[in-house]
Amino acid sequence: MIRVFVNGFGTIGKRVAFAVKKQDDLELVGVAKKKPDFKAYIANKFGIPLYVLNEDQIEEFENHGIKVNGVLGEALENADIIVDAAPKGVGAKNKELYLKFGKRAIFQGGESHDIVEVSFTAQANYRQALGKRFVRVVSCNTTAMARVLSELRKIANIRRVRGILVRRAADPWETKKGPIDAIVPSFKIPSHHAPDVKTVLGDLNIITLAVVVPTTRMHLHILNVEFDTRVDVDSVIDVLESAPRILIVPTRLGLDSTATIIELARDLGRERNDWYEVLVFSDGIRVHDNERWIEDAVHQEAVVGRENSEAIRGRVKIYEDGGRSIEKTDRSLGILRRL
């Protein structure tokens, strides 16, 4: 059993923690929280050992009715590997701590590629990351593109990718973030996603551009892919359908928006109505001239949670083969291969 500690228990951290709990080869030794909010209550409720950052916080948590198991240092001592799920940028500082305690660690996409040896997406470069001490699971947007593009280039060489990311502005529970009624383009071209995809897939001619819109549910990706040779729609469908963690959703059933896709997750009884899979709209796969267009939806809260299981196993070489780890994780979590 690998003893895993999750440092941070927000949108990503809580998903990693619950996923780890379900793996029979991993043991969750605890999570760390900074604030005594309802997520801390959830840790208590589900019997997850809860650690605070320092002694001073213990009283504050207890005043809010939250039980605390100890402080961060104690927990790190006791773990084999740390999944860092701290807010953007904090992970870089935490790395010093992990070095001091002599632990392996996995960072999230908010951190820079520079602080790790390998940036990681399970189905794209599991082997490359094998045994590395510090690995970064890339962001939800990058993970989704890395998944889809790593599959597409099995069909033929990709000459050029243009990706437009229509991004959700906030997570569902974040009541302070906007905009309420505006489109906010980003002006960085390429946006950070294109270079980020290359940290996983290596050389690839890709450009990305992101736009923020007032929704909380999912991102929408529009990918324009040029292959070296003509590729028909069926080949694209075949390779995506047989890939793990990518699902084709039948648009004809009214699954034609991010909102109905999330409703489907609720109806299917998915935990937290999460989609770990990238969801490609069946009517959103089109060929025009020599270009393929793909529209897919990305559940920003959930996509990377699963990647962390593989990242953990790869750190300690439980599986040499990423496919077997993916299969194991996906079976334990009810990830679908086909609707």
Add this chain to the structure above:
Amino acid sequence: MIRVFVNGFGTIGKRVAFAVKKQDDLELVGVAKKKPDFKAYIANKFGIPLYVLNEDQIEEFENHGIKVNGVLGEALENADIIVDAAPKGVGAKNKELYLKFGKRAIFQGGESHDIVEVSFTAQANYRQALGKRFVRVVSCNTTAMARVLSELRKIANIRRVRGILVRRAADPWETKKGPIDAIVPSFKIPSHHAPDVKTVLGDLNIITLAVVVPTTRMHLHILNVEFDTRVDVDSVIDVLESAPRILIVPTRLGLDSTATIIELARDLGRERNDWYEVLVFSDGIRVHDNERWIEDAVHQEAVVGRENSEAIRGRVKIYEDGGRSIEKTDRSLGILRRL
């Protein structure tokens, strides 16, 4: 085993159907759908017999990859009781059909009180509805108010209630309804909710007013309650805390908006992230002069689903006592009495 058929498989119908499936004294004989959308797919997926309205629709459904078990008439024949979950106003027409087939039926809050013998909220007037042939489960807003007010009048006589309903504009999956950026007041004073509450609670001096706002998550109720005598905050908390299907949420944990409350449902692993309970904000219970103010959140999709189980049992007198039926339903569905 009572054989239950659910006519309609939308927001309410699907919740009633899944709740019925979990009761050991009820048998779900099927559901009816009008359109071959993803909800029909869900019926197939979970092995729920699916009926269409007429022979013509069978081919349309099959062309969409949906299996059909038969047409409505066949299903009605085979049921002891019908839960009508058709769109607003259609239930009134369906009643003719139920009369023709000689069946008992339960209608939803979109229908008029005139078409039934009793309008119903389990914890308010279970006994009154006992054995009646046609019963109406009132709407989510009315159910929530009936629950809270039926409990509050156990403390003391209520002189006057003023209710402001800040209503969600659409359900999460409804992408065609607005507004996007506006407040739309209703000008009917009282709104239909006040008379509707009286169909359940009988004589009560209540006035309500509703406002629609651009959100999909929950309604917010602001109740201003005048008692005949002075009532302190603790009495209100006590009676609400010990009541079924009402929960007090600790605002101090960041549970201070409809969005964080829904996030809590997700974290708790609630099916479809549903709150069957009315959620009273702990910091939203206040006394000022001789008036009590209560702010609660109402999950419009989920609140009435559970009421239907009691409505079913009450039709066939399985339980003389509503409390026992409520307990049975709530145990089977994981409804909480306290966070």
Add this chain to the structure above:
Amino acid sequence: MIRVFVNGFGTIGKRVAFAVKKQDDLELVGVAKKKPDFKAYIANKFGIPLYVLNEDQIEEFENHGIKVNGVLGEALENADIIVDAAPKGVGAKNKELYLKFGKRAIFQGGESHDIVEVSFTAQANYRQALGKRFVRVVSCNTTAMARVLSELRKIANIRRVRGILVRRAADPWETKKGPIDAIVPSFKIPSHHAPDVKTVLGDLNIITLAVVVPTTRMHLHILNVEFDTRVDVDSVIDVLESAPRILIVPTRLGLDSTATIIELARDLGRERNDWYEVLVFSDGIRVHDNERWIEDAVHQEAVVGRENSEAIRGRVKIYEDGGRSIEKTDRSLGILRRL
């Protein structure tokens, strides 16, 4: 000519400045800005002298293509009276500066009542504020309630007011503020508005409660007013119709939401599509038992801009009579008495 300086050029400041420019007895000597954004560009564009907070900022502004006329101290020297339109709380600090320069000043509703001699709404207590050195124009919500209630109590003695404020979450241009899809109640009962109304109207039995919703256009107020005697709808309509800065909008023309009301402002050619008036929905004036209900919409950006003209004149006793100042301002700005 009174020389007026406006310290701050945001939502309120720019409206005050443009209103001052249109008064023939007031002279706008300049405005101050902290950031070189498009509002600074607007000052340049319309020939309004622009001042920065300190010497260091001059270069930053010029690098953004903005011309600067000087620093704050120079401008204060040159003014008879300051309208402080700084962000919430900053006004209190600025007061030290105004004292140092020996100037009169008008503060906005974000500041505390404690820092001024009188809190002010033109049609409610103009005379009371006459000649005072430091006056506060109360917030948009408070101003709107003070206007309506000061008129209503001309009909009869008010026994009790309950006000529910359904508040817009951000101004139209604020892209960082949320929520996007949530209702966020406040739990302070009364909210700060009730005591604030009393700073203007004196003794009044009022309680208020505020809820934030995801819109940018206007606030909606729901007022429940109990009079000592029976008051019919016509009396309410009469007094509101003949009052300045209150308009009754005919709901029957589709003016039934905050969005259509703003559209009307655009169609009428109102500057910035601003409503300086409180807009009472004609169908939102109702009598029920002994209570009157009034629903009105409040343009958060615009309502208080006009009050500042009266506040300025009252400081230097140009008019002993608030009504004459209101008339003068309103004529110059195209404020309507009737649609």
Add this chain to the structure above:
Amino acid sequence: MIRVFVNGFGTIGKRVAFAVKKQDDLELVGVAKKKPDFKAYIANKFGIPLYVLNEDQIEEFENHGIKVNGVLGEALENADIIVDAAPKGVGAKNKELYLKFGKRAIFQGGESHDIVEVSFTAQANYRQALGKRFVRVVSCNTTAMARVLSELRKIANIRRVRGILVRRAADPWETKKGPIDAIVPSFKIPSHHAPDVKTVLGDLNIITLAVVVPTTRMHLHILNVEFDTRVDVDSVIDVLESAPRILIVPTRLGLDSTATIIELARDLGRERNDWYEVLVFSDGIRVHDNERWIEDAVHQEAVVGRENSEAIRGRVKIYEDGGRSIEKTDRSLGILRRL
């Protein structure tokens, strides 16, 4: 003086009518309305003769306090040219009427290209449309793309255009349209815009794709343009800066979203806060490899209103030269060439 009648007085119709009123060579003989709403009130208020569709409607309008000048047939008789601003698809039916009355007519972008001789954007193909009897002013999205692309191909031959349209879901006053919290992609590739652009610009290798998002303010266009030769950013800026009805907005001043751009329109005192111009973000013009990326914002309500003036003049050959008509219109309406 050309006598112009505007059939329809909604979002487009009212803008066309007000623009016509300001032209000294055009006379507005009236507008037609179907419903007695606040837009009818506006016609009355500004002295615009108001016509209804048939005799039966006169009483309905008068009951709403709206004065009516006559019925549609009378107005058509009296006009030289009709601008049809009826809802999508109704124009095709109205054409019969215009033929019957022997009138020239201009249709809007909701109608099919098939019902006219020429589809039109003033600065792209004014001459081609000259003297034609039936002309169509294309939709806001198409007009914006036609403007920008007709200018860009002055620099060099365009090899390929890919356009992603992030569309607003409703106009500001439309309270019934959603979505509230979802992204709704369209799956038609190309969307109708690409062929529509070709009806104006002729042969052009263009593909477009549209996505609907929950905002009311403006569309955002992302154009990816490949030229035959290398083109630098400055050439793009130069040609767009010197083009009519295209403005470059300085992102550095906080003009970095659709919301702040609309706020600028308000601050500039633009009628209805309208942007007739296409607004290109200065930081949204980028070169990457051999491709140019352009991000611009399109005010869906306002962009086409001005085109109609040219369309009118072109019908009756007042000006042989579109540039002179554009100049005349733009001067009368305060359209900017540069911020």
